[in-house]
Amino acid sequence: MSLLDPFIEDTALHMGLGHRARRLVEVLVDYIRSLPGGVEGLRQRFEQAGLGHEFPAGAPPHRLLASQFERIVGRAQLVEMARLAAFPTGMFAVVAADLLPGLIDVLEREAAEAAVAPVPARVPQVVTAPPRSLRGGALRGALWVVVAGALLCLTGWIHQKTRAPAGTMAQVAAVAAAERHQMPRLTLVVKDTGVDVRGRLPSEADRRRVWTALLAQYGQARVGGDIQRDPQTQSPRWLDRLIAVLPSLDHPGLALSFSGDAVNADLGRLPEAERVAVSDVLRRAFGHLPVTGLWDRGRVALAQLPEAHDPPQLAKALNKGIVRFEHKSPVLRADSMDTLRASALAIRAAGSQLRLEVGSHTDSLGGSDANLRLSQQRAEAVVAELRALGVPSSVLVPRGYGEDHPVADNRMEAGRERNRRIVYTVLQ
Template sequence: MSLLERFIEDTALHMGLGHRARSLVDVLVDYIRSLPDGVHGLRRRFDAVGLGTHFPGDGRPSRLLASQLESVVGREELAVLARRAAFPTGMFAVVASDLLPGLVNMLEQEARTPPVPIRAPSLPRSSPTLRLVRGTALRGLLWVLVAGALLCLTGWIHQKTRVSPGVPAAQAEQQSPPRLSLVNHHGVIDVRGRLPGEADRRKVWSALVAQYGHGKVSGDILRDPQAAAPRWLDRLVTLAPVLRHQGLSLSFNGDRLHVDMTRLSPRDRIAVSDTLRRGFGHLQVSGLWDAGRIALSQLPATPAPEELVTALNQGKVRFLHKSPTLRADGHEMLRASAQAILAAEPGLRLEVGGHTDSLGAAETNLHLSQQRAEMVVAELEAQGVPAGMLVPRGYGEEQPVADNRLDSGRDRNRRIEYSILQ
């Protein structure tokens, strides 16, 4: 595996970007290689804006902020790169600034590694007997290759004939996402969907009947052999009691879960959201609530600055572990926050403060808190909040609000906190 491929895999894993890591890294690599002299050309750009000491080369573990990267690349060019990578500009700037030091060091290491020459093996002089043996072996190998090709062709023809008329072969071989919807309708659980096997269908149905009784479960789960294996099935069986709330709706589609709990009381929304967040944290979950979303939904049409900040600070913006990347419910929280900020009195300016727990080095935590604050500002601006209304600032571990020796305390200390700028 090449250094670049290994870097892409590490990025996908540690930044939580999945398949999107490749497009982002490819865009950054293409940008660096398009500059005159490549990495050296990028160094000159750092020098030109007075950031030469921050250039992440020669193996130095330098750290960059999104604002520094923007001054080097330029706002317009940064937006172009973000579009090519299919990322929002603000998110691209935050993630790219975090990746650039390691990427530059990887490119420098790649440039210093000489290519391994491929040498053809020297063939000794062969005797007539050896030539005869080799000729026989080659003829045998040729027959084996011909037979293998015929077998592959026969298998292909057989596979084509098994596909039903009117259905393309590629479509027949492609797996579809497993789907399942569960709705508590006046105390009756209506369940519908498509799962790959009979055992999966029975597992869900039996769990619901055991929890609510035969007369309280309706609907149908179809068996779909083309559906992929659901990663959430065992958790769903365990959490079947959560459906006791009338009006609650769960919709699974592949690795996505959408929750509708608009008919639940605020207290039940928070309780159900906490349960689902713990149970399905490995999925992309939307529709969850917390105290912050409820407080924002109860604000007046034009909230005063103080009550706006109070509501904003009741919410929890969630990130991936030790990363500035937002989780799915983090995006939802910020969409609700943006709507409230846009409804506030004109002329308001807010500081967006990033805070961490005390685990890890203080310098690392300070940098991460600044990245997270910048990510929040970028997301809010992408939702329509005017640029300049929000000022990001990272505080690291300097201002804890709870005991860092406890898990619950560290969770409270990892926060985004808004304050009014005079």
């Protein structure tokens, strides 16, 4: 087993990346091995970026900030690596910067083991030439086989062209259709007169479950639309949770769509209070999936800022938003991205003269040193994502505070949830 395998397993467990850890590590490894000299080439990149002191000769690199990692690899390369790993750019930079020292150690140990591994000796083989008469017969036989094979291929090609073009095209079209329909899809539009549902699910049982739940919620006369059954469609990961929360989604004006694992909520026609309430329901139900269109009190406060607001008013509005992370991990949850996009837009509008500290706080579970490091990673993750969304680097300063400044009782989960927070502070 490769030394990378336990490293990937540890990354998946302790950073909350799950199955995504393997692809991320593979992208990093491919980048390092693509450099002239491999690890030594990476060390030269540190030197070129003015960060040679972070990777001294004969030692692994120190832990980096996401901004330092970006300086080393370059912005264009960072964006491409994040794309290949299927991560947001800022999040990829944070995780890669944290993993790099351990990954370098693994690669150097693998190289050392390969250098001392014994090379199996090759046993020379004695080949006896066949008699001249046998060689001539063999060559003539091989030539006839090649000619016969070519004639068969030509005949088959002519047959396909003249006899079965329609069938061939139909097969290609069927394959393409199957590929297009692999993702389960469902759209719900709630109206004053009821609900309209349309989509494609893999089985009749799935179709009936959705239809029965809607009939129970709205009644026979108020449910319209059509759900098609397609056995080529993958099983939806969201179906059970959707059926469980349907009673909480009876808000005329709401449009909710599922495509594969992605969830999009159109809440623009709801009153602001209902936007937040429905968003909270959707976060609890689908926060583990890529979900967009959600609101929170921070987005509402940012939308209500007066045109001529000052930096303290901006910070107050930003602090009403909630940024969520995977459990004990610096990985941002997908349901936080709408909040960060709205925050980035408001910060960019304030101008490059603004300076904000992005402070991260944790609960008290775990060791204090680990929590301090986790809080710094989370602050850097938020800063990296805001920078990726267009906020100038000079505006943001990440700082982790660990568990030292609680605002609620850590003995209760509700208190611990309040203590896990991002706080924006205006700097002079």
